[in-house]
Amino acid sequence: MKKTLVIFDIDGTLLHSNKIDSECFAETYQVQFGKTFPTIDWSKYPHVTDHVIFNTVIKQHFGRAANKRDISRQQTHFVDLLKKKRLESPEDFAEVPGAVDAVNRLLTDDRYLLGIATGGWKAPASVKLNHLGFPIERFYDSYADDKESREAILAESLQKAKVDHPDIEHVVYVGDAIWDVQTTRNMQMNFLGIRHRGDVEFLRKAGAGTVLQNFRNYGYFEELLHQAKPPLG
Numbered sequence: 454m455k456k457t458l459v460i461f462d463i464d465g466t467l468l469h470s471n472k473i474d475s476e477c478f479a480e481t482y483q484v485q486f487g488k489t490f491p492t493i494d495w496s497k498y499p500h501v502t503d504h505v506i507f508n509t510v511i512k513q514h515f516g517r518a519a520n521k522r523d524i525s526r527q528q529t530h531f532v533d534l535l536k537k538k539r540l541e542s543p544e545d546f547a548e549v550p551g552a553v554d555a556v557n558r559l560l561t562d563d564r565y566l567l568g569i570a571t572g573g574w575k576a577p578a579s580v581k582l583n584h585l586g587f588p589i590e591r592f593y594d595s596y597a598d599d600k601e602s603r604e605a606i607l608a609e610s611l612q613k614a615k616v617d618h619p620d621i622e623h624v625v626y627v628g629d630a631i632w633d634v635q636t637t638r639n640m641q642m643n644f645l646g647i648r649h650r651g652d653v654e655f656l657r658k659a660g661a662g663t664v665l666q667n668f669r670n671y672g673y674f675e676e677l678l679h680q681a682k683p684p685l686g
Contacts, residue, residue: 455622458593458614459559459678460568460607463578465629466647467552468585473538473545474577478503481531486523488514495572501632502572502597502606532576539584548585549649551668558671560591566618568610569594570626572603593617603636625681634659634684643681660684 461467464474472493479490491510495501498509507527511519539546559565569589571578575596582589595609607626615621625643626633634656637644646656646664653664661684663677 454563455620456566456618457564457623457625457678458566458568458611458618458621460570460593460610460624460626461556462626462628462630462633463569463571463573463581465649466549466627467556467587468546468548468581469650470546470581473542474535474581477534477538478506478531481527481534482507482510485526485530486511486514496631500572500602501630502601502603503574503577504597504599505601528574528576531574532580535577535580539580543584546581546584549647549667551671551674553586555668555671555674556587560588566614566621567592568614569596570603570607570610571595572597572606572632574598603632604640607636607640607642623679625678629656631656631659634661638684638686641683644684645677645681660686 464470475493479493482488482490491513495506498506507524508519511517511523556567559567569592573596575598578596579589593610593613595606595613597606600606600609611624623643625645626637627645627647629647634644638660644661646653646661648656648664649667653666656664662682663680665674665677668674
């Protein structure tokens with residue numbers, strides 16, 4: 454049977470956290486390294502991945518690349534802080550409406566395979582996904598732990614899936630941000646936009662052909678998966 458691989462971004466796509474996760478990242482850095490984090494406007498960094506963002510700031514402040522100990526300090530405190538905030542304000546770590554149901558329905562359909570490709574590190578991403586009950590063990594997943602570009606992250610998720618299923622016929626990346634449009638355009642990968650808390654025209658103007666606000670209408674979401682094309686531009 455020919456398969457469709459649906460690869461999801463996480464933040465803003467499957468779940469939203471009111472920028473708390475970004476604020477936790479910056480707070481962690483200040484606690485661990487004693488410096489003010491420059492900005493949580495991720496578009497200001499060379500690549501929108503935790504790996505590059507963290508390395509960029511370490512180099513800016515200390516004139517060197519981040520080492521394993523630096524990364525461990527940042528990740529450990531960041532994960533602990535996310536868990537604390539999740540317990541204090543669980544409503545601020547919510548699924549994009551219909552996301553859990555859509556994922557579970559795709560997983561029960563033999564025509565589909567699912568992937569995760571995110572610019573975040575695996576440990577904090579897992580905290581957020583587990584909190585909402587996403588079955589992360591069933592995704593062909595890829596994270597930013599040792600990769601700079603989002604293209605490399607998407608490529609790894611796709612490659613993992615192809616090892617088990619060389620007959621994949623259709624691949625769609627589902628994401629919410631301008632860099633998701635840029636990445637899929639660069640790779641000529643089919644793209645479906647999600648803008649739960651933003652202007653859907655924002656992604657359309659960037660070149661996305663199809664953009665949804667949520668996953669509530671599963672039939673329509675599934676229809677758009679098969680219509681998805683690479684972004685224009």
